[in-house]
Amino acid sequence: MPFAAAHIRLAVRESRLPVFYELLAAGFFVDAPQSCSIRQLLTDVSGMDAEYAEYRIQTVFVNGRAVDDFDSPLVGKDAVVALSAAMPGLVGAVLRRGSPLGSMRGVGADKGAPGTEMSREVPITLKLFNQVAAELGPGFLAAGIRIPTARLADFLAKHPDLAVEAVQAGGKNRPAADLPEVLAGAGEYICLFVKIAE
Amino acid sequence: MDTILRINMGAAGGPQARSEPLGDYAGMGGRGLTSAIIAAEVPPRCHPLGEDNKLVIAPGMLSGTKAAMSGRISVGCKSPLTGGIKESNSGGQAAQVLARLSYAAIVLEGKPKENTCCKIRINTDGISIETDESLHMLGNYDLVERLKEAYGDKITCISIGQAGEMKLGAASVAITDMELRPTRHAGRGGVGAVMGAKGVKAIVLDDSGTKMREAVDPQAFKEANQAFVKGLREHAVTGQGLPAYGTNVLTNVVNEAGGYPTHNFSFGRFEGASRISGETQAETETSRGGKATHGCHRGCVIRCSGTYVDKEGNYVSKQPEYETVWSHGGNCGIDDLDAIARLDRMDDDFGLDTIEMGAAIGVAMEAGLADFGDAEAAINLVGEVGKGTTLGRILGSGAGVVGRVFGVERVPVVKNQAMPAYDPRAVQGIGVTYATSTMGADHTAGYAIASNLLNVGGTVDPLKPAGQVELSRNLQVATAAIDATGMCLFIAFAILDQEETFQALIDMINAFHGLNLTADDVTALGRKILGMEREFNEKAGFGKEDDRLPEFFRKEAFPPHNVTFAVSDEELDSVYDF
Numbered sequence: 001m002p003f004a005a006a007h008i009r010l011a012v013r014e015s016r017l018p019v020f021y022e023l024l025a026a027g028f029f030v031d032a033p034q035s036c037s038i039r040q041l042l043t044d045v046s047g048m049d050a051e052y053a054e055y056r057i058q059t060v061f062v063n064g065r066a067v068d069d070f071d072s073p074l075v076g077k078d079a080v081v082a083l084s085a086a087m088p089g090l091v092g093a094v095l096r097r098g099s100p101l102g103s104m105r106g107v108g109a110d111k112g113a114p115g116t117e118m119s120r121e122v123p124i125t126l127k128l129f130n131q132v133a134a135e136l137g138p139g140f141l142a143a144g145i146r147i148p149t150a151r152l153a154d155f156l157a158k159h160p161d162l163a164v165e166a167v168q169a170g171g172k173n174r175p176a177a178d179l180p181e182v183l184a185g186a187g188e189y190i191c192l193f194v195k196i197a198e
Numbered sequence: 199m200d201t202i203l204r205i206n207m208g209a210a211g212g213p214q215a216r217s218e219p220l221g222d223y224a225g226m227g228g229r230g231l232t233s234a235i236i237a238a239e240v241p242p243r244c245h246p247l248g249e250d251n252k253l254v255i256a257p258g259m260l261s262g263t264k265a266a267m268s269g270r271i272s273v274g275c276k277s278p279l280t281g282g283i284k285e286s287n288s289g290g291q292a293a294q295v296l297a298r299l300s301y302a303a304i305v306l307e308g309k310p311k312e313n314t315c316c317k318i319r320i321n322t323d324g325i326s327i328e329t330d331e332s333l334h335m336l337g338n339y340d341l342v343e344r345l346k347e348a349y350g351d352k353i354t355c356i357s358i359g360q361a362g363e364m365k366l367g368a369a370s371v372a373i374t375d376m377e378l379r380p381t382r383h384a385g386r387g388g389v390g391a392v393m394g395a396k397g398v399k400a401i402v403l404d405d406s407g408t409k410m411r412e413a414v415d416p417q418a419f420k421e422a423n424q425a426f427v428k429g430l431r432e433h434a435v436t437g438q439g440l441p442a443y444g445t446n447v448l449t450n451v452v453n454e455a456g457g458y459p460t461h462n463f464s465f466g467r468f469e470g471a472s473r474i475s476g477e478t479q480a481e482t483e484t485s486r487g488g489k490a491t492h493g494c495h496r497g498c499v500i501r502c503s504g505t506y507v508d509k510e511g512n513y514v515s516k517q518p519e520y521e522t523v524w525s526h527g528g529n530c531g532i533d534d535l536d537a538i539a540r541l542d543r544m545d546d547d548f549g550l551d552t553i554e555m556g557a558a559i560g561v562a563m564e565a566g567l568a569d570f571g572d573a574e575a576a577i578n579l580v581g582e583v584g585k586g587t588t589l590g591r592i593l594g595s596g597a598g599v600v601g602r603v604f605g606v607e608r609v610p611v612v613k614n615q616a617m618p619a620y621d622p623r624a625v626q627g628i629g630v631t632y633a634t635s636t637m638g639a640d641h642t643a644g645y646a647i648a649s650n651l652l653n654v655g656g657t658v659d660p661l662k663p664a665g666q667v668e669l670s671r672n673l674q675v676a677t678a679a680i681d682a683t684g685m686c687l688f689i690a691f692a693i694l695d696q697e698e699t700f701q702a703l704i705d706m707i708n709a710f711h712g713l714n715l716t717a718d719d720v721t722a723l724g725r726k727i728l729g730m731e732r733e734f735n736e737k738a739g740f741g742k743e744d745d746r747l748p749e750f751f752r753k754e755a756f757p758p759h760n761v762t763f764a765v766s767d768e769e770l771d772s773v774y775d776f
Binding site (some may be wrong): 016018019022023056059082086090095105130131133134 | 620
C-alpha cells in the first residue's frame with residue numbers, strides 16, 4: 001500500500017458495521033496488474049469466489065459505463081470499477097450485464113482496449129454497492145481499505161459513536177486520543193481496518 | 199366488484215350518488231378503467247378544473263383478492279398539469295378496501311357551484327356525503343387524525359391536503375397505509391387539484407363486514423398465487439435488494455452511471471450520493487429504531503418501504519423513495535437524509551407530488567431563490583406552499599410554471615410534467631419514453647417487462663439504435679397492461695427473468711375471472727389502453743411537437759460522459775406506429 005502512511009484500526013459492534021458501507025460505496029483503492037480483466041480483478045486480485053462474481057454481481061461499471069463482458073480489460077491508470085447486484089427499475093434493468101434492454105443505454109458500454117502490459121501494478125478504485133457491500137464488505141474492511149484521509153476524517157466526525165480501538169502511524173502504535181493528530185499528519189491517503197468487537 | 203359509483207358533486211340540491219353496473223367497461227380495471235372512462239366521457243378540450251372533467255378512482259382487476267402485490271389504485275382524469283389524459287397510481291390500503299366494497303370505480307363528476315369541503319363515507323351500509331368546513335385547509339396528517347376520531351381506526355382514507363384545495367398543478371391524492379398514515383400518493387399530474395375542484399376533501403372507506411373477493415377457480419388461483427409469491431421471493435431484486443434497501447438502492451448505481459440529475463439536471467454525478475443512498479438510509483433507519491423493510495399495503499411480499507425516524511426515534515415519514523431522495527436531494531444539491539425526510543413529510547402533508555416539488559425547487563434554485571445545497575431554504579420554500587402564499591402557489595404549480603415565472607431556460611419537463619430521477623442523456627432509451635408517454639415525463643410509463651416474453655412487436659435487436667424506440671414502445675404497452683391489473687410494477691423484475699413467474703400472474707388472472715387469457719391478450723389490452731390515451735391527447739390538441747424533450751437536452755453536453763440526447767425526431771415519431 002504505497003500511499004498509506006498511517007493505519008487506523010477500529011473495532012465495532014457487528015450491528016454497526018453497515019455504517020461503513022458508505023465508505024465502500026464512495027470507493028477505495030486496490031492495486032492490480034495494469035490492463036488486467038475485470039474477472040481477474042474480482043477473483044485473482046480481490047479474492048472473490050468465481051461463482052459469486054458471475055452470478056451475484058449483475059451490474060458492473062468501469063469508469064461510469066455499464067459493462068457486459070467480465071473479460072474486458074481495464075485500461076488507464078485511474079480506472080474506477082463499481083460492483084452491484086441486480087437493480088430495480090427500468091434503468092436498473094437496462095444497466096444489468098447482458099441486458100436485453102442494453103440498447104437503451106445509448107452511451108454504450110466501456111469496451112476498453114486490449115491490454116499489453118500485465119506486470120506493473122496500478123491503483124484501481126473499487127466501489128461496492130448494496131448486497132455486494134453487505135456480503136463482501138466485512139472481508140474488505142477487515143483486510144483494510146485505502147481511502148482519502150479527508151474522507152475518513154469527515155466520516156468519523158459524522159459518527160462520533162464509533163470507538164477507535166487502536167491507531168498505528170509510522171509503524172508505531174499510538175493512543176486512540178492521538179487520532180486527530182494522526183489524521184492531520186497522515187498525508188493524502190490512509191488505511192482503515194475495521195473488525196467486529198468481541 | 200362489478201359496480202361503478204358515480205357522485206355528481208354539482209347536482210341541484212347537493213351531491214348525488216348513484217351506482218350502476220360496469221356495462222361497456224366490463225373486463226377493465228385500474229388504469230384500463232380510468233383511461234376508458236376519461237376517454238369516453240370527458241370532452242378532451244374541457245378545462246381540467248371545470249365541471250366536465252371527471253376524477254376516476256379505480257382498484258385493479260385483482261385488488262381485494264388474496265393475490266400478492268395487488269394493492270395499486272389508479273386515479274385518472276384530464277390532467278391540470280399536462281392538459282392530457284392522466285393516470286396516477288398509488289399503493290396503500292384503498293385498492294383492497296374499495297374492491298372488497300364491490301366498487302370497480304368511484305367517479306366524481308360535475309362541480310359544486312361554490313367552494314365546498316365535503317367528505318364522502320362509504321361502507322357496507324351505503325354512502326353518505328356531507329359538508330364539513332372544519333376540515334378546510336387541513337394537512338393530510340391532521341385530516342386523517344380528525345377522521346379517525348370521528349370514524350375509528352378501521353378506516354382507509356383517500357384525501358387531499360392544502361395543495362389540492364388550492365388546485366395546484368403538483369397536488370396529489372393521498373392514500374392511507376396500513377398504519378393509517380397518509381403516506382401513499384397518486385402524485386403525478388395534479389390529480390389532487392381535480393379532487394379539490396370537485397369540492398371533495400376526503401373519501402372515507404370502511405370494509406368492515408366484507409370478505410376477500412373469491413376466485414371463479416379458487417384452487418387454481420391459490421396455486422398460481424403461491425407460484426407467483428415464490429418467484430418474487432426467490433428473485434434477487436424483489437426478494438433481496440428492494441426489501442433490504444428500498445427503491446433508493448438505485449442512488450449509488452444511477453450516480454455511478456453518470457445519469458443522476460444533479461443541480462437541476464446540470465451534471466450526472468452528485469458528490470454526496472453515498473450519504474443519501476439506500477444503503478445509508480437503511481442503516482440510519484435501523485440504527486435509530488425505524489424500519490428499513492415494510493409493506494405499503496396488506497398483501498405486499500416485496501416490502502420495499504420503511505419507516506424513517508429522527509435521532510430520538512420519533513416517526514418523521516415513511517421511508518422516502520428513490521425519486522424523492524433524488525428530487526429533494528441530489529437534484530437540489532442536498533445530502534442530508536434528515537432534511538429530505540422532512541421534505542417528504544411536508545409533501546405528504548400538503549398533498550404534493552415529491553418529484554414535481556423537488557424539480558420545482560431545483561428550478562427555483564437555478565433562478566437564484568436559494569443556493570443549491572441549502573436544505574433549510576428548500577424546507578422554507580416547500581413551507582410556502584403549505585401556507586398558500588403567492589410564491590408557494592407558484593412553486594406548487596410545478597417546475598414548468600416556476601421556470602416561466604422566473605425566466606429559467608433549463609426546465610426538465612415534458613408535456614409540462616417534471617422528469618424523474620434518470621437523465622435521458624445518460625440513458626437515452628428512457629428519454630424516448632419521457633418524450634412519447636401519454637402521461638408526460640414518467641419513468642413508470644415504460645417500466646420493465648421482457649419484451650420478448652410478451653412478444654410485442656417481434657424480437658428486438660438490442661444492438662441497433664432503433665432498438666431504443668422499439669423497446670420503449672413495447673415497455674409502454676406492457677406497463678399499461680400491468681397497470682390495469684392493480685399489480686405493483688415492481689413485480690416486473692421477477693417477470694423479466696423468470697418465465698414461470700410471468701405465467702403465474704396470467705394464471706392468477708385467468709383463475710380469478712374464469713378467463714383464458716394468453717400473453718398476446720395482455721399485450722392487446724396494453725395497446726388498447728395506450729391507443730385510447732393517445733387518441734384523447736390528440737383530440738385535446740397534442741401533436742408530434744409535444745413528444746419532444748426540452749431543447750437543452752440536445753444542446754447541453756451532460757457530464758461526466760458529456761453526451762447529448764441523440765434520438766432523432768423521426769425515431770420518436772415512430773413509437774406509436776402500431
